[in-house]
Amino acid sequence: MQPIVVQHIHKSFGSVKALHDISFTVEEGELFGLIGPDGAGKSTLFRILATLLLADKGNAYVNGSDVVKDYRSVRRHVGYMPGRFSLYQDLTIAENLNFFATIFSTSVEENYELIRDIYEQIAPFKDRPAGKLSGGMKQKLALCCALVHKPRVLFLDEPTTGVDPVSRQEFWEMLKRLKSKGIPILVSTPYMDEAMLCDKVALIQKGEIMQINTPAAIVAGFGRQVWAVRAKNMYHLLKDIRAFEGTHSCFAFGEFLHVTLDTDESALQKYLRPLQHEDLVIRPAQPGIEDSFMQLMLEQNETT
Amino acid sequence: MSKQYAIVTKALTKRFGHFTATDAITFEVEQGEIFGFLGANGAGKTTAMRMLCGLLTPTSGEATIAGYDIYKQTEQVKKRIGYMSQKFSLYEDLTVKENIRFYAGIYGLSNQQIKEKTAELLRKLQMEKEGGQLVSSLPLGWKQKLSFSIAVIHDPSIVFLDEPTGGVDPITRRQFWDLIYEAADRGVTIFVTTHYMDEAEYCNRISIMVDGKIKALDTPRKLKEQFNADSMNDVFLQLARAKS
Amino acid sequence: MRQFLVFVRKEFYHIFRDKRTLLILFGMPVVLIVLFGFAITNEIHKAQIAVLDNARDAFSSRLVSRLTASGYFEVNRYLSSRAEVEPAFREGDIKLVVVIPEKFGHNFHHAKKAPLQLITDSSDPNTATTLTNYANAIVMQYQEEMGGKMELPLTIQTAVRMEYNPSLKGVFLFVPGVMTLILMLVSAMMTSITITREKELGTMEILLVSPLRPLLIIAGKVVPYIGLSFIISLLILAMGAGVFAMPVKGSLVLLLLECILFGLTALSLGILISTITNSQQTAMMISMMGLLLPTILLSGFVFPLESMPVALQVISNIFPAKWFIIILKSIMLKGGGLQQVWLPTLILSGMTLFFLALSIRNFKSRLS
Incomplete structure (x- = not known):
């Protein structure tokens, strides 16, 4: 049985199309990423799957149960971590955890094995109110709360937003360990680099899925040679390359610009030479998920 | 050649009770520089930024902003800085133009200036058609670009940006950085915090704070050499992990 | 559970x-x-009153002391003629003037009729009404004790209030x-x-x-x-x-x-x-x-x-x-x-x- 099946989901709020024809499946034990910026419709999709919202059209099944008809059964077996770490700010770590365990008719001790390695990291602060924790600790606590009833499916809506890179990396390591325990996970994130850590990703933008595949396949399908270009004054370099008629796209990427060309590289060399950029470097580069995402965004913008 | 400094701090410290949020930080930011201010959550970035904006009085140490003392000349400091944070930027229930007029009015621009600035700003953002729309109806990325443009509407010499691009799509994020580059090119000093490590690389220089102290400060390339790392992300992780 | x-x-x-x-x-x-x-509070505490006692007999002075003993009224001054009533109000302190007619005690006992006049400052109607009610109530109690039945301006409403909230x-x-x-x-x-x-x-x-x-x-x-x-x-x-x-x-x-x-x-x-x-x-x-x-x-x-x-x-x-x-x-x-x-x-x-x-x-x- 596929733990999450989504079929042609549509959802509008008034005249705003939040989701348009969304379909995908998550396989047993898979870590599936929904990658897209704020406002792409990720949270709406999570709420539909968590039985909190009704779709206008389409079906969705979690653990084989229909999210509309069998919503009670879905609710029993889902671990849901909404965005913004929904915790009681005035309750301590231990109180929050106990509370969420009890409302799911279980106890922390019963499923301690599952949350042990996460909980132990925050256990030294267990008497501190959740409101006084750092973002990383709140995130770990929220994950513990979502896991405490041993859900069969885990929904994590932007668990790493607003959290520093160290906590983000630790969080993804935790997800990997959970995945190895066989829990299918649907996770959303606006950070493109995190896509590489998923088994499969759906790139979502403006309520539509632009592509679904393994991260490696998405990158492999980029189809154009990417050139990394660098000079001392990056802003002038960026303006100059964008003004070049052979440029297909040019975006800042870390310390380089990622440039794709409609001509060959020597034409760019020739164009840049008289412009006297200091320390100019042009070299081939590997495209990443973010390159693909932007490429797909441009294509989407052209079609609409 | 003497350099012009936009920000100079000496042993700037802020304590809350027994807790030292920023511990004797010392650094200079040159005029027109894009300065990345990085650190894990709770490392003291926000506290430092608030002191520099004149919102918090330091416990000890010295700092000048555009040559003005942050203890005694807070009024002058505030006139010369712009500030934009991810959380609060624009009034959602006002239109684009009303927001512009309001902020420009706060900084004492004349009606004539406001008119010109508004037209120029909308043209630059390609938002002429949306001028009369409520801000709440704009996509997040547009709001962020708009609020940056408003933060520099009074031509400040320094602008503080607190995680300005969180959650914004990759193309809009780069358009946002185009605006930053362009402002820096005009000589505006940019002081920016971010969680995107690739954005850190766009900065001229970066400081990384760990537990209230500045643990590294240099150009991205030199930092990567120094820590023998491929990316700023590695540099950051090495530093932040070293503490525990 | x-x-x-x-x-x-x-x-x-x-x-x-x-x-x-x-x-x-x-x-x-x-x-x-x-x-x-x-x-x-809208209850009365030591309201300043003036008394124009035309009778000056034992009966009238007992009535006045009855009014003051309640704690609700305090005699601010005694007036000597009708002409002084208005200036007294105009000064502002006086809220109520009690006018006792001549031969008050005599009339009470013999004529069974003793018209007593209460003049209030109605620029504050609420207080004025309350004051008359209070004064009425006290006067009524007094006359009951005296055992005489007489036509004093009494209202049933006052009596009802008194009953459930006797100390007002x-x-x-x-x-x-x-x-x-x-x-x-x-x-x-x-x-x-x-x-x-x-x-x-x-x-x-x-x-x-x-x-x-x-x-x-x-x-x-x-x-x-x-x-x-x-x-x-x-x-x-x-x-x-x-x-x-x-x-x-x-x-x-x-x-x-x-x-x-x-x-x-x-x-x-x-x-x-x-x-x-x-x-x-x-x-x-x-x-x-x-x-x-x-x-x-x-x-x-x-x-x-x-x-x-x-x-x-x-x-x-x-x-x-x-x-x-x-x-x-x-x-x-x-x-x-x-x-x-x-x-x-x-x-x-x-x-x-x-x-x-x-x-x-x-x-x-x-x-x-």
């Missing part, structure tokens, strides 16, 4: 950790009672009002705020996704407030009794049961409010404008309903506060039992069921 208990315990944590709100909840009844009891204490009328106000505030406003807070925080999403039944979520949220409002009712009653010697003539048990009933009415209103809004701020505004203001203005608490336009009197019927105040006054002041208060009790119960049914119908097990 265990889930429910844990839920209630969590709610108590919220309540007790929010020290500021807790202080307001318990401080406000105290402050209000003290304010209404001592400061903002305003605070007795305010205690029921304050009680109503506070119960409304604690139960309706606090519940609507605490439920909307969960919505704002996003924790409501998790609760809804959990196997908890919506009814259990609501019950878990309101039970602590029922307890809290009950404790506060006790506090107000204790203050009334302890500080102002306010009696509870009727059954205390019945009174407390009625308090719980009204607490439930207010809670159901609070739940109803929280089902129609998602933000704490809106919930607070609705509670203030929709519940607290009518409770103060249209319940007979501050302004007597009888003197309002008919339209407002009709409207006042839909506010539970009016009925609760009727119940409270009846039980506390008149010693009324269930026979006397069954109608308002029934109305309150009906309202409660109606609001509960409406809010359960409105409460969504989803977000929209």
Whole structure:
């Protein structure tokens, strides 16, 4: 049985199309990423799957149960971590955890094995109110709360937003360990680099899925040679390359610009030479998920 | 050649009770520089930024902003800085133009200036058609670009940006950085915090704070050499992990 | 059941950790009672009067000393002629002039007719009316003691008031009002705020996704407030009794049961409010404008309903506060039992069921 099946989901709020024809499946034990910026419709999709919202059209099944008809059964077996770490700010770590365990008719001790390695990291602060924790600790606590009833499916809506890179990396390591325990996970994130850590990703933008595949396949399908270009004054370099008629796209990427060309590289060399950029470097580069995402965004913008 | 400094701090410290949020930080930011201010959550970035904006009085140490003392000349400091944070930027229930007029009015621009600035700003953002729309109806990325443009509407010499691009799509994020580059090119000093490590690389220089102290400060390339790392992300992780 | 208990315990944590709100909840009844009891009172205390005693006999001087002995009046000066009355008022201190006719005592005993004139400063009509009522009452008591029947300007209305509130204490009328106000505030406003807070925080999403039944979520949220409002009712009653010697003539048990009933009415209103809004701020505004203001203005608490336009009197019927105040006054002041208060009790119960049914119908097990 596929733990999450989504079929042609549509959802509008008034005249705003939040989701348009969304379909995908998550396989047993898979870590599936929904990658897209704020406002792409990720949270709406999570709420539909968590039985909190009704779709206008389409079906969705979690653990084989229909999210509309069998919503009670879905609710029993889902671990849901909404965005913004929904915790009681005035309750301590231990109180929050106990509370969420009890409302799911279980106890922390019963499923301690599952949350042990996460909980132990925050256990030294267990008497501190959740409101006084750092973002990383709140995130770990929220994950513990979502896991405490041993859900069969885990929904994590932007668990790493607003959290520093160290906590983000630790969080993804935790997800990997959970995945190895066989829990299918649907996770959303606006950070493109995190896509590489998923088994499969759906790139979502403006309520539509632009592509679904393994991260490696998405990158492999980029189809154009990417050139990394660098000079001392990056802003002038960026303006100059964008003004070049052979440029297909040019975006800042870390310390380089990622440039794709409609001509060959020597034409760019020739164009840049008289412009006297200091320390100019042009070299081939590997495209990443973010390159693909932007490429797909441009294509989407052209079609609409 | 003497350099012009936009920000100079000496042993700037802020304590809350027994807790030292920023511990004797010392650094200079040159005029027109894009300065990345990085650190894990709770490392003291926000506290430092608030002191520099004149919102918090330091416990000890010295700092000048555009040559003005942050203890005694807070009024002058505030006139010369712009500030934009991810959380609060624009009034959602006002239109684009009303927001512009309001902020420009706060900084004492004349009606004539406001008119010109508004037209120029909308043209630059390609938002002429949306001028009369409520801000709440704009996509997040547009709001962020708009609020940056408003933060520099009074031509400040320094602008503080607190995680300005969180959650914004990759193309809009780069358009946002185009605006930053362009402002820096005009000589505006940019002081920016971010969680995107690739954005850190766009900065001229970066400081990384760990537990209230500045643990590294240099150009991205030199930092990567120094820590023998491929990316700023590695540099950051090495530093932040070293503490525990 | 265990889930429910844990839920209630969590709610108590919220309540007790929010020290500021807790202080307001318990401080406000105290402050209000003290304010209404001592400061903002419309009862008379040492009102300055002038006496034009044309009789100057033993009978007239006894009447004057009777007036002053009550503590409500203090003789500021004696006038010697009718011409001095107006200047005395104009100076401002004098609120009432008692004009005693010539041969007062003689006429009282022999002619059985002793017209006494009370002149008031009606630039403040409320005070003027109260003063004449008080003075009338005292005069009546005096004449009764003297055993004579005479035509003094008496009103039955005065007599009725005297009967249930013999010492004419305003605070007795305010205690029921304050009680109503506070119960409304604690139960309706606090519940609507605490439920909307969960919505704002996003924790409501998790609760809804959990196997908890919506009814259990609501019950878990309101039970602590029922307890809290009950404790506060006790506090107000204790203050009334302890500080102002306010009696509870009727059954205390019945009174407390009625308090719980009204607490439930207010809670159901609070739940109803929280089902129609998602933000704490809106919930607070609705509670203030929709519940607290009518409770103060249209319940007979501050302004007597009888003197309002008919339209407002009709409207006042839909506010539970009016009925609760009727119940409270009846039980506390008149010693009324269930026979006397069954109608308002029934109305309150009906309202409660109606609001509960409406809010359960409105409460969504989803977000929209």
